[in-house]
Amino acid sequence: MIIVPTTQCQPGMRIGKAILSEQGRVMIGYGVELTQFMIRKLVLMGLDFLYIEDRETDDITIEESIHEETRALLRIVLSKIFSKFSATSSLHGSSNTAEISTLLFEGITRVIEDMRKGRHNLVSLTTLNMVPATTLEQHFCQNAIHVCVYATKLGMLHGYSQKELTELGLGALLHDVGNIQLPAKLLLSRTKLTASEFVEIQKHTELGFHMLKEDMGIPLLTAICALQHHERINGSGYPHNLQGTQIHEYARWIGMLDSYDAMTHPRAYRNSIAPHYALEILYANAGTLFDIKKVTEFRNKVAIFPVGQGVKLSTGELGVVCRHNTHIPSRPVVRVLTNERGEKIKSPFEIDLSSSLHVMIDLI
Structure with a gap:
């Protein structure tokens, strides 16, 4: 495949x-x-x-990061949250917070279990063959699951305990929950936001914090992730212009991963960019906007070219990523299928980019 x-x-x-x-x-x-x-x-x-x-x-x-059944459970609980708390919901939906809390913990437990069973010690891209989000609810669910998958795997590789993984996973899943209380037309706008509109958007961090702290029955650190995920280590973020270690470690992970996910998936006002370019942007801002140790750890552990990905090499040959090099995940092994003229090769061969440093991946 x-x-x-x-x-x-x-x-x-x-x-x-x-x-x-x-x-x-x-x-x-x-x-x-x-x-x-x-x-x-x-x-x-x-x-x-x-x-x-x-x-x-x-x-x-x-190999998928999490099972489709796990992904479906996360979509169900996120949809219940959206129905209950969105700006357009009547009487705050029909689901009670105890039910939602139970489903959240069950979902995160399954995410952790799925990832522990995975063979690879790398952070893999999430499902590619899924229709991009077009509504606020779809965007909320899609972004939440992506960031949750990245954060939980990185936390696992970082050595977090089960309790810490649960806190981080929930924080990642619910980091943007405050957005659902904002007007959809503001979040899905195709034009550049005005200064007053951007101030309105910024309110989602505090809205999310109060929702989670007061209504959801989940760890306080999860609510802090919602509050702090737009803080930046040089103090240029919001809502409180926190710096460095004033920002909780979980929020520093989530802020970086949320930015990466935003860049690699299309939005109403722009197209997506390729994962390796997004990683370069993160690294260019390491030490100013993002924690340099966390960006480095992400760079060293993320498989930006997933197994099965069709690629074009700088030689002009076309091939497919057939396995990763865990020591240099950005330099996978590629099975070459066509020559530089686009003609199928009778006997496909493999090239290990970790040892063939003169060959680059030009195009995904």
């Missing part, structure tokens, strides 16, 4: 993994043959990549 940019897919290719809506419903099932109409539709929907069946890569196993 190979991960292919949707714009490069051809009619007749078969789906290697079901395409899901943001709600987790199957839109196109496994093994379905793509048509030109389907490809155009998926491009218009903003789906950047597809899992495609491929004989030359059928031995490559693409």
